[in-house]
Each structure stands twice: as structure tokens, then as C-alpha cells.
Amino acid sequence: MAWDEPRARKLLRALFDGAIASANPRQILARHLPPKPKGRVVVVGAGKSAAVMAAAVEEAWPDVPLEGVVVTRYGHAVPTKRIRVLEAGHPVPDAQSENAARQILAAVRGLSPEDLVLALISGGGSALMALPAPGLTLADKQAVNRALLASGATITEMNTVRKHLSAIKGGRLAAAAAPARLLSLAISDVPGDDPAVIASGPTVPDPTTFAEARAILARYGITPPPAVAAHLAAAQDETPKPGSLPHAEFRLIATPMMALAAAAEIARGQGLVPLILGDALEGEAREMGIVFAGIAHCVRRHGHPLAPPAVLLSGGETTVSIGSGPAGRGGRNMEFLLSLAIALAEAPAIWAVAGDTDGIDGTDDAAGAIITPDSLARARALGLDPRAVLASHDSYTLFQALGDLICTGPTLTNVNDMRAILIA
Secondary structure (H helix, E strand, O other), rough: OOOOOOHHHHHHHEEEEEEEEEEEEEEOOOOHOOOOOOOOOOEEEEEHHHHHHHHHHHHOOOOEEEEEEEEEOOOOOOOOOOOOOEEEOOOOOOOHHHHHHHHHHHOOOOOOOOOOOEEEEEOHHHOOOOEEOOOOHHHHHHHHHHHHHHHHHOHHHHHHHHHEEEOOOOOHHHHHHHHHHHHHEEOOOOOOOOOHHHOOOOOOOOOOOOOHHHHHHHHOOOOHHHHHHHHHHHHHOOOOOOOOOOOEEEEEEEEEHHHHHHHHHHHHHOOOOOEEEEEEEEEEHHHHHHHHHHHHHHHHHHHOOOOOOEEEEEEEEOOOOOOOOOOOOOOHHHHHHHHHHHOOOOOOOOOEEEEEOOOOOOOOOOOOEEOOOOOOHHHOOOOOOOOOOHOOHHHHHHHHHOOOOOOOOOOOOOOOOEEEEEEE
16 A cells, blocks of 8 residues: 555554553553552652552552652643642742652651552653752752753753752652652653663662762853852762662663554554664754654665665654754754754655654643655745754744644653654
């Protein structure tokens, strides 16, 4: 069957939706729960998926007394009966982020070895559960967070700094829960699925140091508020290091690779050969677009590294360096797609989708977008200059004008970005 425009669009959307469905906490969390404990069960958590994960625990254990509190992003709450759900700011923490962190710390204190703490961790937890280290204020953390978001720093680098400005991240939550047993159930949204990076690792040991945090700020030319500079220079009260949290266990229940594998299975069902290029790809979004266009051209022209019809799948998290010029609307996935479209130069029979699996690419209301062989021509017909749009980081405006945005609303999960390129 030929790959015409409607079929290609339908397939790309099915791949994106299938990746998200594979990480739905209501479908996957129950199988990872431990045997029901003898003591109390305290549920805490932070992240874009925290509320739906809490609801999944309640559904799996209807006869177990549960207590505790989780925090999620505004608009991401779901109804629960025994576990309290709070909402807070993301990607920049707000006063509710600090309030939630204090309540979560209070919930795990004073427990016994017979008790179980279930920590539900997902992407976004760094901003949603933000408790400044002694001597720092929330405004200090907000200023550093904004600077990091605009710098092009990787998520790993950002979280290294965040952990060293926090009273709850970098294993400090796990330390507060001792001597109770602590089990973290986590959905990974970070390249490499490093437990110490997901939500800044509140329940796992932290191998990073104050010196590394200082070096990251210096690398990106970030001058922090005086209190932050003094705190990092003093380097007191280092985060818990590997081997120091024997009561804490960590389990990944959904990852970017699992989501890509689900998408690959859908592609096979449509007679396509899928190739997963990687689940942890990082780099500048527009540069990544150029690289992926080169691979797509090679597939179409030479049948390498595989022959069409084929789908190239990838995950990870690109970055967008804003610089000092004016910036429009658009997230990293839409910037990647626009760069990809320009580099493909209207090559026939190549379509692509890219989006953030949490349903929000950047700060706008779209998860991502789709490009087609005629995306550039349609944009020009509307009076838009694709290269100028890319230069001003305004890809959202272009894809909105084309009607090619993907708008899912909050998906209540997050396994990072998902990209698929269809070469027919």
C-alpha cells in the first residue's frame, strides 16, 4: 500500500500516541508494587505523573491503609481518596513547590523499620518539590533555574546544580525517611535513565559535588545571586553519597526505550522496518535536525542504514540556546522539526513527528508537531520565512499557522521526547 499524506499522518500520530500509552501509570504501576507491608504505608511523590501514579497505587491496593502527599504540575491533578495531591509551578518553582516539599519531608519523618515509604518519582519533580537549602530563598533558586533553562545546559547539568541548592533533592528525602524501608517507583524522562538525575534524585545517593555545580554555572557564564555563590563556595552539608542509603530501593517502571520499543512494534504492524537510533540523544535542537535529515536522505537515496519504507525512531532531550536576541514561541521538538524540514529541502516521501511525551513542548500548549514534504512550501504561501522563523525560535507560530501542531493536553506521564521519521 502506498504511503500517501493521510496515511503517513495517521501513522506518525499512532507512533506518538503508542509511545505515550506504553508509559501510562494506570497500566504499568501495579506490577511493580512490593508485597503489602506490616507497618504503615506512606506515599510521597513529585513530578508530572505523581498524581496519576498515586491514583494507580490506590487502585492496586484498595484494602491497604494509605497516607501521604504528592505534588504535580498545575492542571495535572487527578482525584484520589487517601493520598493528598498538591499542585505547584513548573518549570520554575513557586511558593507551592516549597510548601509541597515541606509537607513531603514531614510525611516521612518519625517512621519505623516496619513502615514502607513509596516514593513516586517522575520528570518535573525538580521544580515541583523545591525546598531551598539553609541560607537560600526560593527567589534565589528561581533565578538560577531561569538562567539554566535559557543557557542550553543539559538536564543532567541543571539537576547537578539544583541538588546542591536543595534541602530535599540529591538523596536528602531518602535520608529523612530512615529507618523506614523506601521504595522509589520512577518514570524516567532523562537521557540514560540515571536515577540520580530523574527529578534531581531525591531518593537516591548523589555522586555529584559542589565543585561540579560551581563549574557548570561557570561553563555557561551564569552569575548566581550572592547567597547562592556563597552557599556553593562554602560546600558544606554535601549530598548523601553512594553506599549511604541502604534502606532505599529504586525501580524504573517506564523509560524512553520502552516507549520507543512500543512505537517500533506499531511500525512493524504497518509493514515498516523500524530503527531505534537511540533513547538518550542530546544536543542543540537545530543541529540535531540537520543530522537527522542527513540520515533520512541516506535511507531514501542509498537504502542505508536500512531500506525504505522505514521509520527512524529516537528519544532523549535536545536543547535550545536562546542567546541575547528576541525569541518567539516554540519548544525544542518544534525547533528540531523546523530545522529538519529546512535540511530535507522538500525531499519527497519523508514525513516526521516530534513531541514531548508529557504533552507540553517547552511552555506552550502543544506536545509537538508534524512535518510533511510540503511544509516549507505551505509556510511560504502563508508569508512565513522558515529560516527567519527558526532564527527567532518561533517554530510554534509556523506550525500553528500550518495546522500541524499536536495538542494532547497533559498526558500525565513523561518519558522525554519522542521523534519518528517516516521514509516511504
